Amino acid sequence: MAPDLVSICRLDSGGVVERDTVMARPHIEWIQAQALSWQSEILPARDGAEAKILSRDEESGALTCILRYPPGYRRGPEWLSADEEFWVLDGAVEVDGLAYGEHCYAHLPREMPRSGFAAPDGAVVLTFFSAMPVATGGGVGRNFDERRLVRRIDAADDVWDGDFAAMGLESMRSTARMRTLRQDPDSGEITYLTATIPFRLGQRSERHPVVQEFFLLSGELAGDRGTMQAGAYCWRPPMVKHAPYGSWTGTLLLFRSVGGPQTTLWEDPDMPFAWKPPHAPVLPADLAPLMISPWPRPARY
Structure with missing residues (x-):
């Protein structure tokens, strides 16, 4: 049986919606969990x-x-x-x-x-x-x-044992820590934590040959699709170009690779990194209305 097709919306900074069609689990990049209902x-x-x-x-x-x-x-x-x-x-x-x-x-x-x-x-x-x-x-x-x-x-327990080099992320070693939570003995799929320091700034874009899924546990993260706050979630299909990312606050993210081990291909970004990027998440049609506007920062004082 052929996979179901789903409609995908890409919102640009002016609120213009472009539609696309993809298979399997829809591309979500990104949605704040706080926007969803129980x-x-x-x-x-x-x-x-x-x-x-x-x-x-x-x-x-x-x-x-x-x-x-x-x-x-x-x-x-x-x-x-x-x-x-x-x-x-x-x-x-x-x-x-x-x-x-x-x-x-x-x-x-x-x-x-x-x-x-x-x-x-x-x-x-x-x-x-x-x-x-x-x-x-x-x-x-x-x-x-x-x-x-x-x-x-x-x-x-403060154990940071992840292998940046194994996933092609060696350039992050000086500004981040990683912890492997799980690696499947057969498929090689991996779940891991990444913690980055405040004011870390990436320089290049990435692609991965497997699905990359993540949840932003804490901090604020600016990237090519807008600025995410703690609670942001992403399901990214294989080989989708993304990044560079930067964070004023530092971040803690939980990542999963789905479909095999994660490796990284690097290339030049389409646009230079911006600390205040345009708001342009990629979302299924039913979720797009929830993220028309940038998500506000949480109150800090």
């Missing part, structure tokens, strides 16, 4: 939680979302039909009795048995599912690939 009861495997859907693959059901668990949320023994990868934005969750507080990460492979899931005091969690998650009761008796399990990482 939705109830749209993920049966997480019934009772609210969700903001950041992007979704209409064929496979794979999706990226923010889940908001109310205080007292609890599930019994079960396993899911999809990988569940998550980063705790606020509050805390428990899986198999193990606590994951703010800035904790895990990758739980599909069919991994779980004795329980809970959010005693509530939580907000950035979550990636490899397919539409279906929960099956009973937390025993499933065979899952333990090589793909990342049980728990706490970013506050």
Whole structure:
């Protein structure tokens, strides 16, 4: 069956909309999560939680979302039909009795048995599912690939072990740090953190032969499509030219490569970097109205 086609809107600085057509998960570059509404009861495997859907693959059901668990949320023994990868934005969750507080990460492979899931005091969690998650009761008796399990990482332990050179990002070494959260043993797909220093300024544009997905955890980031604030989300198809980027504040970003390991091709930018770039996000038609204007900076005083 051929992939579904979706309409894409590119907004220029004057509010003019250009339409394009692409396949699979739509190109989103970028949307502020704060612009999206909370939705109830749209993920049966997480019934009772609210969700903001950041992007979704209409064929496979794979999706990226923010889940908001109310205080007292609890599930019994079960396993899911999809990988569940998550980063705790606020509050805390428990899986198999193990606590994951703010800035904790895990990758739980599909069919991994779980004795329980809970959010005693509530939580907000950035979550990636490899397919539409279906929960099956009973937390025993499933065979899952333990090589793909990342049980728990706490970013506050201050380990920065990422390999800039392996992804062709050696030029960032002096102005950023990287931490590898996960690398798939078969596909090479990688999830990692990048933290950049204030006033870092990139010089060249990039392309990657795989999907690059990211969520801006903190800071402000200026690039060729406008200025992103904390909460900005991007799903970029392979080989889409982007950057250079700069940040007055410094940034913390969570990146994922989808479809294989991430490598980088460098080339000259189409336009010089600007600290105050034109607002021109790339969005599906249903999301474009939410980002007509630049997103305001959060109040600082």
